[in-house]
Amino acid sequence: ILNVEQSPQSLHVQEGDSTNFTCSFPSSNFYALHWYRWETAKSPEALFVMTLNGDEKKKGRISATLNTKEGYSYLYIKGSQPEDSATYLCAFIDNYGQNFVFGPGTRLSVLP
Amino acid sequence: DTEVTQTPKHLVMGMTNKKSLKCEQHMGHRAMYWYKQKAKKPPELMFVYSYEKLSINESVPSRFSPECPNSSLLNLHLHALQPEDSALYLCASSQDSGTLVPYEQYFGPGTRLTVT
Numbered sequence: 001i002l003n004v005e006q007s008p009q010s011l012h013v014q015e016g017d018s019t020n021f022t023c024s025f026p027s028s029n030f031y032a033l034h035w036y037r038w039e040t041a042k043s044p045e046a047l048f049v050m051t052l053n054g055d056e057k058k059k060g061r062i063s064a065t066l067n068t069k070e071g072y073s074y075l076y077i078k079g080s081q082p083e084d085s086a087t088y089l090c091a092f093i094d095n096y097g098q099n100f101v102f103g104p105g106t107r108l109s110v111l112p
Numbered sequence: 113d114t115e116v117t118q119t120p121k122h123l124v125m126g127m128t129n130k131k132s133l134k135c136e137q138h139m140g141h142r143a144m145y146w147y148k149q150k151a152k153k154p155p156e157l158m159f160v161y162s163y164e165k166l167s168i169n170e171s172v173p174s175r176f177s178p179e180c181p182n183s184s185l186l187n188l189h190l191h192a193l194q195p196e197d198s199a200l201y202l203c204a205s206s207q208d209s210g211t212l213v214p215y216e217q218y219f220g221p222g223t224r225l226t227v228t
Contacts, residue, residue, distance in 0.1 A: 104153070
């Protein structure tokens, strides 16, 4: 069973704060890592697809980095806004897309 | 249209009932997925269809039976479920199942299933 972990489990920040959280995954048989944002009562929404060691992706105030050799990815949010409140999930893919495993998520609450 | 739709939104069924969940997308995606999500847990992959053929079945009990009638539609037939099968069932689609490039998945809003 593949083990994908995320930390912290939950996070409360003030509006305007910058924050980051971690996804840890097996460093062997890596193929890709996805990041998703899941707001309450909505569908999970893809943020990033990362495939190469050293990848850095950015979308607005959100960015992500990838280290496949040590098995982790960081998600950063700059200047958090209340609308960033959501659960952030990473998903590890190995063996040419034959296994998709989500981490347990980090629940972010941004207080106005 | 970047929407994945799922019907019904909520379903309550007895353990002897037969029901079906439906998922539809019109993005031209060739891969479709079923996930099961229990409260406070991440989604767990159940099935993957690639080009209308079942490519992954994650050891799901036979009381769950997937069907892909065409590239836009995905069904999940339910029969003789147990109360522990109560969960949110999510459908997703992607350009393909990632054999060459791991495309992002587009998710539907889910069907909340309660088995009594």
